[in-house]
Amino acid sequence: MNEGLIDIIEISGGITAPEGYQATGVACGIKKSGKKDLALIYSENTATGAAVFTRNLFKAAPLLLSMEKIRDNGIRAILVNSGNANSCTGEQGLADARELTAYLAEKMGIAEDEVHMSSTGVIGELLPVDKIKKGIDDLTGKISRDGSGDAAEAIMTTDTRRKEIAYSFRLPSDGTVVKVGGMAKGSGMIEPNLATMLAYITTDLAIEKALLQKALKIVADKSFNRISVDGDCSTNDSVFLLANGKAGNRLITEENGDYLAFLQVLEKVALYLAQSIVMDGEGATRFITIRIKGAGSQEEGLQIARRIANSNLVKTACFGGDPNWGRIVVALGSCNLNLEKEDIEVSINDKLLFSKEEPVYRDKGELARLMEGKYIDIEINLNKGREELEFWTSDLTYDYVKINAEYHT
Amino acid sequence: MNEGLIDIIEISGGITAPEGYQATGVACGIKKSGKKDLALIYSENTATGAAVFTRNLFKAAPLLLSMEKIRDNGIRAILVNSGNANSCTGEQGLADARELTAYLAEKMGIAEDEVHMSSTGVIGELLPVDKIKKGIDDLTGKISRDGSGDAAEAIMTTDTRRKEIAYSFRLPSDGTVVKVGGMAKGSGMIEPNLATMLAYITTDLAIEKALLQKALKIVADKSFNRISVDGDCSTNDSVFLLANGKAGNRLITEENGDYLAFLQVLEKVALYLAQSIVMDGEGATRFITIRIKGAGSQEEGLQIARRIANSNLVKTACFGGDPNWGRIVVALGSCNLNLEKEDIEVSINDKLLFSKEEPVYRDKGELARLMEGKYIDIEINLNKGREELEFWTSDLTYDYVKINAEYHT
Numbered sequence: 001m002n003e004g005l006i007d008i009i010e011i012s013g014g015i016t017a018p019e020g021y022q023a024t025g026v027a028c029g030i031k032k033s034g035k036k037d038l039a040l041i042y043s044e045n046t047a048t049g050a051a052v053f054t055r056n057l058f059k060a061a062p063l064l065l066s067m068e069k070i071r072d073n074g075i076r077a078i079l080v081n082s083g084n085a086n087s088c089t090g091e092q093g094l095a096d097a098r099e100l101t102a103y104l105a106e107k108m109g110i111a112e113d114e115v116h117m118s119s120t121g122v123i124g125e126l127l128p129v130d131k132i133k134k135g136i137d138d139l140t141g142k143i144s145r146d147g148s149g150d151a152a153e154a155i156m157t158t159d160t161r162r163k164e165i166a167y168s169f170r171l172p173s174d175g176t177v178v179k180v181g182g183m184a185k186g187s188g189m190i191e192p193n194l195a196t197m198l199a200y201i202t203t204d205l206a207i208e209k210a211l212l213q214k215a216l217k218i219v220a221d222k223s224f225n226r227i228s229v230d231g232d233c234s235t236n237d238s239v240f241l242l243a244n245g246k247a248g249n250r251l252i253t254e255e256n257g258d259y260l261a262f263l264q265v266l267e268k269v270a271l272y273l274a275q276s277i278v279m280d281g282e283g284a285t286r287f288i289t290i291r292i293k294g295a296g297s298q299e300e301g302l303q304i305a306r307r308i309a310n311s312n313l314v315k316t317a318c319f320g321g322d323p324n325w326g327r328i329v330v331a332l333g334s335c336n337l338n339l340e341k342e343d344i345e346v347s348i349n350d351k352l353l354f355s356k357e358e359p360v361y362r363d364k365g366e367l368a369r370l371m372e373g374k375y376i377d378i379e380i381n382l383n384k385g386r387e388e389l390e391f392w393t394s395d396l397t398y399d400y401v402k403i404n405a406e407y408h409t
Numbered sequence: 410m411n412e413g414l415i416d417i418i419e420i421s422g423g424i425t426a427p428e429g430y431q432a433t434g435v436a437c438g439i440k441k442s443g444k445k446d447l448a449l450i451y452s453e454n455t456a457t458g459a460a461v462f463t464r465n466l467f468k469a470a471p472l473l474l475s476m477e478k479i480r481d482n483g484i485r486a487i488l489v490n491s492g493n494a495n496s497c498t499g500e501q502g503l504a505d506a507r508e509l510t511a512y513l514a515e516k517m518g519i520a521e522d523e524v525h526m527s528s529t530g531v532i533g534e535l536l537p538v539d540k541i542k543k544g545i546d547d548l549t550g551k552i553s554r555d556g557s558g559d560a561a562e563a564i565m566t567t568d569t570r571r572k573e574i575a576y577s578f579r580l581p582s583d584g585t586v587v588k589v590g591g592m593a594k595g596s597g598m599i600e601p602n603l604a605t606m607l608a609y610i611t612t613d614l615a616i617e618k619a620l621l622q623k624a625l626k627i628v629a630d631k632s633f634n635r636i637s638v639d640g641d642c643s644t645n646d647s648v649f650l651l652a653n654g655k656a657g658n659r660l661i662t663e664e665n666g667d668y669l670a671f672l673q674v675l676e677k678v679a680l681y682l683a684q685s686i687v688m689d690g691e692g693a694t695r696f697i698t699i700r701i702k703g704a705g706s707q708e709e710g711l712q713i714a715r716r717i718a719n720s721n722l723v724k725t726a727c728f729g730g731d732p733n734w735g736r737i738v739v740a741l742g743s744c745n746l747n748l749e750k751e752d753i754e755v756s757i758n759d760k761l762l763f764s765k766e767e768p769v770y771r772d773k774g775e776l777a778r779l780m781e782g783k784y785i786d787i788e789i790n791l792n793k794g795r796e797e798l799e800f801w802t803s804d805l806t807y808d809y810v811k812i813n814a815e816y817h818t
Binding site for chain 1: 464465466467496497498499531532533642643644721722725726728729731734735738739741742743744745746748750763765766767768805806807809810811813814
């Protein structure tokens with residue numbers, strides 16, 4: 001759908017840009033630094049809720065609680081703490097998450113089943129429940145329609161900047177203005193303890209729950225699931241999507257034009273947030289796009305893209321500014337897929353470097369200049385099928401090693 | 410089989426320790442440094458030959474040639490060059506390998522089909538055929554029963570030391586003394602251009618070809634295929650095994666006691682070489698053993714071990730001396746296997762750190778002291794089945810990034 005047709009405009013306000021949302025962030029003492037570490041996202045009415053969670057076998061306590069609550073309930077509020085992941089904390093961790101969401105519900109006079117929690121930070125330590133309760137008292141007194149920035153700050157761990165975005169657009173059916181806002185945390189390569197990625201997207205659209213969940217799944221697979229965070233998914237990765245219907249549109253109950261317009265804007269928000277995570281990578285100096293063309297299937301393309309994105313050889317070559325197509329070919333060839341090697345072409349920043357099993361471009365000076373900038377585009381054409389996709393990652397640097405070796409449990 | 414029963418003794422002489430083998434290494438000018446870059450391994454009679462090659466889709470030219478020759482022929486000589494991988498060099502690369510092995514065969518008066526070649530070094534560049542021919546002239550004049558060390562030196566790329574070993578043992582059937590020798594190159598983490606691993610094992614045992622190939626496959630899967638070289642297999646990885654029968658034993662034609670004794674010594678040689686590669690890792694400061702116990706199958710155990718070994722989070726934690734069980738749990742949980750998480754136990758250097766989904770050991774001082782040494786043992790007990798295995802890797806350090814970022818194509 002042409003963006004102009006549905007009048008997509010970037011607006012300010014992040015997760016509180018859509019109608020009916022409030023937020024804030026405070027410091028409650030989980031982080032020793034005294035920085036903000038507790039955020040609240042609140043919808044003035046019960047929002048329809050959708051979520052996707054980490055596929056890691058060891059899911060952190062708050063995720064287990066959310067998976068239990070979200071099936072049959074809407075979402076009214078999400079409490080997010082940084083500094084402690086409440087992961088690998090057993091029964092007590094689950095009880096703590098339950099107690100804190102109950103406390104928040106009681107405090108705000110809302111249904112406990114509609115209150116969720118997310119956590120990010122060190123694993124294997126119990127939450128400081130009393131500190132967080134005091135933080136909740138503080139949050140509930142402060143939330144406002146302007147609090148998006150404070151919330152985005154409070155969910156940061158090693159992020160160097162807040163990650164927020166919002167767009168408005170018009171539904172094609174009747175021109176109703178709808179807004180979608182989002183915030184996220186996570187660092188491109190990885191954060192010291194866990195590569196946790198958290199994202200929250202709000203909209204004032206009215207849409208049925210099953211369609212909302214479907215839209216989130218589709219969009220997450222094309223954004224948050226296409227960035228490389230060390231190959232491992234953390235115990236806490238979560239993406240929440242809330243739709244409170246305050247835009248006043250006719251409820252979307254089928255995959256009509258309005259649904260497709262929403263899907264498009266939702267993807268813009270998710271892509272912005274996912275790519276911001278890569279951009280803000282610890283120690284990262286390059287933003288690398290891996291584009292697979294001519295794949296036999298999305299799965300095949302994704303497997304190749306992921307392999308290249310997670311190759312330390314490719315990542316260090318990008319850090320060093322070396323257009324080393326050989327390392328890309330090695331990673332690709334390691335995939336154990338049924339590919340015709342004669343058909344494979346590798347380009348870097350639009351320059352074809354490898355084709356028909358041989359290098360096609362040998363001017364070393366020009367090759368070196370290919371990778372002088374911050375953005376590196378690696379394109380693989382398998383010339384096999386018609387599937388295409390993009391995947392994003394960052395380089396492997398001294399600072400990555402420093403941050404991850406010096407951080408102690 | 411008890412080692413004493415078959416009288417296994419470490420001996421000197423590397424690949425020329427077994428009867429009937431000669432070798433040497435020279436500098437022919439492929440490496441700009443002037444260091445040795447061309448080796449010859451020679452058997453005085455035609456040896457029965459076996460080999461395993463990289464599974465990478467893009468196999469280098471010499472491997473394609475060897476795969477063609479080895480099926481129906483024995484092995485008389487192997488020419489090995491370092492400094493140039495003859496990989497991604499198309500038809501010309503294959504023609505060059507063919508020409509050089511033919512030249513060597515002609516020169517030595519042996520059958521061309523019994524001459525193999527291996528290459529390691531930069532990829533995408535054609536071999537300097539004339540230089541190598543002069544090197545062959547040089548090699549054939551110098552080979553001797555004492556040349557193992559020179560050969561082991563000539564196959565090095567970024568290796569900091571030669572990797573050689575040899576054992577003698579007695580066949581249980583009649584006490585015949587048999588010798589097995591080996592040499593290898595490769596660096597634990599990776600070498601600048603490719604993680605190429607080359608290994609050559611010689612024996613004077615008399616054994617049928619099919620059994621020899623079977624023995625090599627079994628042993629390679631437990632040694633060379635259990636070290637982490639960046640997750641990618643290079644275009645040139647090769648292991649050759651020659652058996653020339655000079656020990657004078659009765660030809661082994663079935664999996665009898667003599668076969669099992671040989672298998673045991675072959676495994677010792679292969680393990681020594683594989684672990685030496687990890688030990689000599691570029692920038693590596695730690696030798697990490699990952700032991701999986703209680704797995705449902707070898708495949709399951711291997712998938713988990715590989716995942717942990719290739720986790721940059723685990724590797725940097727080992728560099729930093731941090732017994733960070735959380736990162737191990739995250740990598741393990743990312744494997745997408747059907748595991749019971751309550752049953753999983755994680756130990757580091759024999760100290761149980763994680764069990765029943767929770768940390769079991771919280772004395773941070775003692776935890777830190779756990780990882781002060783060079784050797785780190787990570788043990789995962791899945792408490793599911795009866796399968797066990799070990800896997801070896803090294804840590805991820807500043808020097809790893811330096812070496813791999815500063816090396817230019």
